[in-house]
Amino acid sequence: MSRPVLAEDGYEHYMPRVSESYRVEDLAGLRQEFDRLERDEYAPVGGRRFRRYGNGVILPWENKTGHWLPIVESDTGERRTGYDQGSNNPDHLSVRYFHALSESVRSNAILRALIEEDFSLTFWPRDGQQLPVYFGVHFVKLTSSGPSDPGVSSPDYFHQDGEPFTFAHLIHRSQNMMGGENFIGTTSIRNTRLEEAPVDQILARFTLFETLESFVVHDPKVSHYVSPIIKRDDKCEEATERCIVLIDFSPTVQRL
Numbered sequence: 001m002s003r004p005v006l007a008e009d010g011y012e013h014y015m016p017r018v019s020e021s022y023r024v025e026d027l028a029g030l031r032q033e034f035d036r037l038e039r040d041e042y043a044p045v046g047g048r049r050f051r052r053y054g055n056g057v058i059l060p061w062e063n064k065t066g067h068w069l070p071i072v073e074s075d076t077g078e079r080r081t082g083y084d085q086g087s088n089n090p091d092h093l094s095v096r097y098f099h100a101l102s103e104s105v106r107s108n109a110i111l112r113a114l115i116e117e118d119f120s121l122t123f124w125p126r127d128g129q130q131l132p133v134y135f136g137v138h139f140v141k142l143t144s145s146g147p148s149d150p151g152v153s154s155p156d157y158f159h160q161d162g163e164p165f166t167f168a169h170l171i172h173r174s175q176n177m178m179g180g181e182n183f184i185g186t187t188s189i190r191n192t193r194l195e196e197a198p199v200d201q202i203l204a205r206f207t208l209f210e211t212l213e214s215f216v217v218h219d220p221k222v223s224h225y226v227s228p229i230i231k232r233d234d235k236c237e238e239a240t241e242r243c244i245v246l247i248d249f250s251p252t253v254q255r256l
């Protein structure tokens with residue numbers, strides 16, 4: 001992957017370096033975390049979305065792997081991480097507290113390699129003092145039990161995330177599945193549903209199939225959308241799920 005493509009097009013669909021060589025135990029560690037995800041309490045009732053979140057900072061002058069931020073304990077003793085999308089997700093306008101990523105997955109070699117490579121592909125205005133860069137890591141799983149029970153992403157239309165860069169890495173996609181197709185659009189179709197989006201405003205469409213197959217968006221330049229996942233055959237016993245690691249980066253600022 002070359003940096004100019006992302007800078008010029010605002011997105012790129014690619015295979016990360018770590019996909020060429022990794023330990024199967026580390027991939028199993030990521031899959032195990034997905035098996036343990038809690039239901040996303042912010043998803044619609046009956047929603048088939050599961051999620052954990054972790055966040056940290058990278059000191060660009062020091063190293064590229066970053067430092068995880070401390071986990072918050074809820075009143076009931078659960079491990080949580082705060083996530084604030086500002087006004088960029090009309091579905092959720094205040095801070096959400098997601099279940100925290102486990103300690104073991106936070107040191108997973110594949111995850112660390114992804115954070116490091118992803119950060120190396122970002123670019124920042126260099127005016128004045130360098131500050132830490134914030135990163136957020138979402139483990140998101142969608143499931144579907146049949147054609148009448150799709151797994152739907154949030155929000156369910158073209159949108160921008162707010163963070164300048166978001167990387168999406170496929171960890172697992174069940175065979176028995178339709179949908180989960182990614183679309184990249186111009187920013188003019190932000191807040192537009194796929195059915196209403198003019199075709200000439202859709203810049204790319206693709207589906208992630210391979211383990212660790214990835215795409216990235218430079219958020220100010222493009223909008224994005226992923227279609228619901230649907231189990232093809234509800235009589236099939238096998239679970240139908242799509243497991244994605246999302247890694248986003250945003251600047252930190254000094255507030256006076």
Ligand SMILES: [Fe+2]
Nearest residue numbers: 159160161224
């Ligand atoms: Fe998004």
